[in-house]
Amino acid sequence: MNAPLSLSHLKTACSNCNLRELCLPVGLTHEEVESLDELVYTRKRIKRGESLFRAGDAFQSLYAIRSGFFKTRVATDDGRDQVSGFQMAGELLGIDGIGTDAHNCDAVALEDSEVCIIPYGKLEELARRFTPLQHHFHKVMSREIVRDHGVMLLLGSMRAEERLAAFLLNLSQRFTARGYSASEFILRMTREEIGSYLGLKLETVSRTFSKFQDEGLISVQQKHIRITDIPGLKRVMGQSGASC
């Protein structure tokens, strides 16, 4: 099922990957990227609804998303759980596992997806040899922390409309960075998953989408979203009473 063939190896090589700009190899010379190829030698396909890893699984590898869409989900011992993020092509999964040698969240594919398996031991070894790789890996982790702080701010101080506006603008921006339309996309997650991520109930998400539509900011049809007024959404996000 995931036997490494030499053909798949060829196809997997970082040096051929068009996600280079988003993934780990950023800033490496061509030569350095080629030696990265020894790092990533296996890909894995995950079908929609399946888990890449689950909380408690032994940590061994990081995963770079080659294609598809994931959610990560954390849980408390008393049965509560929450979506902690949505990840798309070029983003890294599994960083949470380094600290305890076990994964702390579930990573579930929201559509059929493919990931590159990055054995963590090898990554550390290469990071010791290639300063830019080390530096870039640290940057990726640091940015994840900064991103989480942004979500904490959102959860702690924004109202439902502001959260949803921020969410849509964030998705829009990430799609743009991948060459897709900034204003029109398909939501891979349900209202419930959006709500879980934003600390809202699914009804509130649905209601707020409808409100945005009434106000002419977006056009919603089930999972199909079209943002018709990006500046308007930004205004919704910033309306904390400080209009001057």
Added chain:
Amino acid sequence: MNAPLSLSHLKTACSNCNLRELCLPVGLTHEEVESLDELVYTRKRIKRGESLFRAGDAFQSLYAIRSGFFKTRVATDDGRDQVSGFQMAGELLGIDGIGTDAHNCDAVALEDSEVCIIPYGKLEELARRFTPLQHHFHKVMSREIVRDHGVMLLLGSMRAEERLAAFLLNLSQRFTARGYSASEFILRMTREEIGSYLGLKLETVSRTFSKFQDEGLISVQQKHIRITDIPGLKRVMGQSGASC
């Protein structure tokens, strides 16, 4: 003001530091710790109310707290801000700056404090030479991400009482790890700062403290907290309707 004297160097050395178990040198051999001494050659004192760094400052160093207590604070462009964490002795400050080469939050001392300055370039260099240091540094960053996910879960799905109970238990546990009392301590932060961190208003924090006191869970007198019923607090935290 922060001129490195040879005397202060001696006193700063990681090999003499009683926070070794909490800070970066965990898991290093005695020999390795000694070579760490070249890394940390300056300490800095921060008075209560002063900032160690501010959002936007160029990133150059990490800081290990030797003594004292800090809060970190993130802000949006529209004037909103939120406390993103409280840090005590043995914990690391500044990791958020690696990703963008600039700090993304303010670090403010909540009491007179002292930090060890860890030049980031040197840390990366040493991490390339000492595998355990590299590994430990990655773990520290990963744990910070996991911690943030926990806060996100708290902000997204817990009610005021649960948040405060979790907060008190977390403080209690961290004080315990440092050899202080698990049940009696002084809050270094104001109700407003607690509220900001937990996504609540200061009145709600105050009211909930009073409620806990009425219920015999804690005893509050201004900043002085005594937890009289730790299992009770844990029960408050877990009461999400799943009592079976």
Added chain:
DNA sequence: CGCCAACTTGATGGCTGTCAAGTCAGGTGG
């Protein structure tokens, strides 16, 4: 001693959760 920031407590209102009913879209099987 007096001032001020921090804190407590009360009254009221609004945002969002909860419960409920109905709609829509896609997939399956007859």
Added chain:
DNA sequence: CCACCTGACTTGACAGCCATCAAGTTGGCG
């Protein structure tokens, strides 16, 4: 091909938690 079924979504009514506004208290510090 169509009916049916199911999960996802929408919309409404109501309630509860927490924010807001307000007034008073406490404690530390000059």
